[in-house]
Amino acid sequence: MKHDDFRELFDELRDSELGEPLKGELLAHLASCADCRQDYERRAALAKMFFRPVAVPAPAQIEAFTRAVMEKIPSGRVPAARARSEALRNLWWVVPSLGFALAALILALRRGAPALMVPMDSQLLIGAQNKTVAEIVIPLDPANGQNLVAVEEQ
Amino acid sequence: MQTAGLEPQGGCITDSEIVDRVRSGDSQAYAQLVKSHYPRVRGLCLSLLANPSESEDAAQEIFIKAYRFLPQFKNDSSFSTWIYRIASNHCLDVLRKEARHKTESLDALTGASESGDAPPRLTVSEPDSSVAFENKDIVRRVLERLSPEHRMVLVLKETQGLSYVEIARTLECSVDAVKGRLKRARVELDGIARHFMELSDV
Numbered sequence: 001m002k003h004d005d006f007r008e009l010f011d012e013l014r015d016s017e018l019g020e021p022l023k024g025e026l027l028a029h030l031a032s033c034a035d036c037r038q039d040y041e042r043r044a045a046l047a048k049m050f051f052r053p054v055a056v057p058a059p060a061q062i063e064a065f066t067r068a069v070m071e072k073i074p075s076g077r078v079p080a081a082r083a084r085s086e087a088l089r090n091l092w093w094v095v096p097s098l099g100f101a102l103a104a105l106i107l108a109l110r111r112g113a114p115a116l117m118v119p120m121d122s123q124l125l126i127g128a129q130n131k132t133v134a135e136i137v138i139p140l141d142p143a144n145g146q147n148l149v150a151v152e153e154q
Numbered sequence: 155m156q157t158a159g160l161e162p163q164g165g166c167i168t169d170s171e172i173v174d175r176v177r178s179g180d181s182q183a184y185a186q187l188v189k190s191h192y193p194r195v196r197g198l199c200l201s202l203l204a205n206p207s208e209s210e211d212a213a214q215e216i217f218i219k220a221y222r223f224l225p226q227f228k229n230d231s232s233f234s235t236w237i238y239r240i241a242s243n244h245c246l247d248v249l250r251k252e253a254r255h256k257t258e259s260l261d262a263l264t265g266a267s268e269s270g271d272a273p274p275r276l277t278v279s280e281p282d283s284s285v286a287f288e289n290k291d292i293v294r295r296v297l298e299r300l301s302p303e304h305r306m307v308l309v310l311k312e313t314q315g316l317s318y319v320e321i322a323r324t325l326e327c328s329v330d331a332v333k334g335r336l337k338r339a340r341v342e343l344d345g346i347a348r349h350f351m352e353l354s355d356v
Contacts, residue, residue, distance in 0.1 A: 011337060015311060017318050043340070046347060050297060051312035054197040065196075065210070066188045069217045075181045 001025065003036055010040050014047070169233035176224060184224075188217050191234060194314070195241045201313040202245045202305060212248060216241045231323065238324050242306060249302035292350060299346045304339030311336060 006029050012018040013026055030037045057065070169190070175183040195216055199209035220237050227236055297305060310321045321332045 011340060012333075015318070015336075043344075046344065047312050047340075050293060050343065050347070051201070051308065053313065054200045056193050057196060062189055062192055065192050065213070066185050069188050069214055070182070070185050072214070072218055073181060073184065073221045 001029075003033065006030075006033075006036055007039060010043055014040075014044055170229050173224060173227060173229075173233060176221075181221075184221055187233065187237075191237050192217070194234075195237065198238070198241050198309065198314060199245060201309040203248060208248075212244060213241075216244050219244065235320070235323050239326065242310070242324050246302050246306055249305065252298075253302055296343075296346050296350060300339065300342055303335065304342050307332065307335045308339045308343065 006026055009018055009022060009026050013023060018026065030040055167186070169187060172183050172186050176187075192213065196209065196213045199212045199216075200206065203209045203212055216237070220240050223240070227233065300308070307321060307325070310316045310324060316324065318329045318332045322329045325332065327335075
């Protein structure tokens with residue numbers, strides 16, 4: 001690996017998230033490369049400068065905080081939200097059901113809709129007016145089996 | 155630095171059992187959950203919000219909010235992770251509100267543009283624990299310049315000592331997303347810090 005490849009791993013090493021064998025390779029590289037070691041130490045120092053541990057609160061402080069919280073919460077059960085959330089959870093089937101019903105409705109409407117008609121002003125298929133597309137029979141040339149209807153190119 | 159993870163602290167009764175008791179009407183049992191998790195929730199709030207009284211208020215709001223939403227807690231994750239998630243979201247909301255109100259530029263922070271002086275130095279005498287702060291207020295204000303999301307992920311890692319997996323659970327994202335966010339956050343911190351410091355000393 002090159003120096004830049006090792007530097008990509010600095011954060012994971014410092015975060016104790018780098019596994020073997022990369023960890024061993026990186027540590028060996030840091031032991032032998034002054035530039036990389038300096039960069040690694042600079043990054044570690046930066047983190048230490050800006051992020052420091054927070055002192056654990058004293059037991060008395062924990063007690064006082066707990067009392068303050070408990071004074072603000074209502075006593076008794078907390079069932080309202082539970083009942084509501086469980087009721088909502090039990091209605092999980094509503095949305096997919098509505099979607100399915102809507103899809104079925106659309107299909108039913110389409111099936112009942114009038115068939116596609118040939119427009120009255122069609123110049124291409126004279127005599128085919130007021131017939132459905134399925135009813136139109138295009139005559140074929142018995143000599144070569146091709147359509148007798150001329151189609152103008154766009 | 156705190157190194158403990160998000161695992162529940164030892165005791166005869168598990169968090170899950172206490173949650174069940176609270177749900178079934180024993181609201182006073184909630185005090186045990188508050189006592190157990192207050193130190194870490196407070197640590198997170200203090201690291202992110204800086205102002206102690208604001209942090210204390212935030213911690214109270216977090217526990218009251220958690221009590222209200224306790225019925226929605228599922229036992230498939232630990233209570234510790236769950237309340238940490240509530241705390242993270244609450245602090246993020248506070249940070250975002252604060253960020254919207256900030257109009258100061260980096261130059262305004264140091265007064266460099268007005269006076270023409272060099273920015274104040276935040277020197278580190280040696281690259282080990284002997285950190286010498288020349289101006290703690292500037293340290294705080296450098297952190298405030300970080301985007302709330304970047305500040306959050308850095309605090310969870312550097313101050314709270316969470317693993318990538320624990321951060322991912324807290325922020326409800328993938329481990330790869332955590333790695334990427336941490337990387338970008340560190341680049342951003344480095345850039346802001348360079349504005350204030352002579353990094354050649356660091």
